[in-house]
Amino acid sequence: MGGKVSSMSPAPYDYDPFTSLRQNQFSDEEYENCFRFFDSQKRGFWTREDFRRFISAFFSNKQRPYFMLNDRIEEYFQDTDFNQDEKIDYNEFILAWKTTIKLAVRPISALVIVDVQNDFISGSLALHSCPANHQGEEVVPVINRVIRNVNFDVVAYTYDWHPLNHISFYENRHLRKEAPESPIRADDAHILDTVLFVGPPNLTSTIEQVLWPAHCIQKTPGADLHPDLIRIDNAIHVYKGTNPEIDSYSAFWDNMKLSKTSLDDQLRERFVTDVYVVGLATDVCVSATAMHAVENNYRTVLIEDACRGVNEREIEVKRAELAENGCIFVDSDVVPGMVAGDDRRPEVARGTFVENLKTIGRYHPR
Known part of the structure; x- marks a missing residue:
């Protein structure tokens, strides 16, 4: 399987099942309608071509599909085909895609x-x-x-929102003890240099700190x-x-x-x-x-x-x-x-899809 780019064209439909899902609060009935919408042969499952049409419609911007590599589409198909029978039934669809569809179609941003x-x-x-x-x-x-x-x-x-004695201020570089291994001594440091300080015992042994001019001091106009x-x-x-x-x-x-x-x-x-x-x-x-x-x-x-x-x-x-x-x-x-939720980008949804597979125990990295 090569890395060819899919030549999927926009589905010629006025009805968008994903808009309908959002408008009807992602009801079980609307998920079933969505599945049936892409079941071209009305046999209760998706063929590979049905699945490609689903991917084309889902990863789109106002029904204009994003181009995807054929091997990525096949990867999605294999990930969704839990029983490896070369077709996608409704149970596989709902388990694999329900969460991803909902987050992509109605994100909370x-x-x-x-x-x-x-x-x-x-x-x-x-x-x-x-x-x-x-x-x-x-x-x-x-x-x-x-x-x-x-x-x-x-x-x-x-x-x-810094206090006056903040560690990041160049002006305060002598308020703390520098660590012996510091690459630059505080006396020799310039603004934007990095100094290694000895940290407070209750926090950490050393603190690596870029030295900035004093800035954003609490309750001053510069912090507004x-x-x-x-x-x-x-x-x-x-x-x-x-x-x-x-x-x-x-x-x-x-x-x-x-x-x-x-x-x-x-x-x-x-x-x-x-x-x-x-x-x-x-x-x-x-x-x-x-x-x-x-x-x-x-x-x-x-x-x-x-x-x-x-x-x-x-x-x-x-x-x-x-x-x-x-x-x-x-x-x-x-x-x-x-x-x-009209612009549904493949790169944004991929992580959600994988996390869902992990949650339901179906993730098998290739």
Whole structure:
């Protein structure tokens, strides 16, 4: 079986079974109707061609199918054909696809807006003064457009919220003892250098720390959100980096995963399935937040035109790491269709499908 691209064409139907499923709250009757819709021979099972039509209709954007490799379609078929009888019956379909269809057709989506704060835009750690020379304020109109145009179920704002004596501040580098094995001595360090400090006995033996200019100090104007950024009522607000001894890039965990924020619990309370990440800075707090969203089993999407970073090389490194772990990268113009469940991308749904197979004890990696 080669890696040919499928030449599936759009199914010539006015009726979309997946829209009907959503509109009828994913009732058992609608799942049965969906199965029958693709059962071309009305024999109570799907042939390979029926299954291809299902895949074509499901992985689509407003009924325009995404092209898929033939070997991936065959992999889906083999994974779904539990008894290996070369056909898909209703029980196999419902066990393999019910969860994936529901999450793809009606995702519960959160927009996590990371650290769009004054100090990163015009203050002490403004991105335009960093190696990449990005303009942090450019994310604000993009994020505002996303907020206006997309019906997110949840919106969260995150903040660097540091005390005056925070370990990450270059100005504080003499407040802590450097570890003997530190690659750079505190006396010789420059801004953006990395120093190894001796950690507090109750936390960890050593702490690797990038030295940043003092920024986002609690209750100062530099820690405020950019004034033009839209604020949503009833949003989640997450304050991180509050422990003076450990930095916290991610909105989920501190940098050493010793303590977590409330974000994961609050997203789960709201039954969130998909996390869209935007903000500042791409290669630091944005990428760390996205990575932990993946690790916490959220379908994770990074909206690239709504992010800006510190260092171009590091942005590429973090992008590769995130992609390898299953994060999806898109531009803001496609987000409305994805959140609405009309744009169902194969790369987003694959992880959900595999996790479901694992849950029901049917996953057999090849």
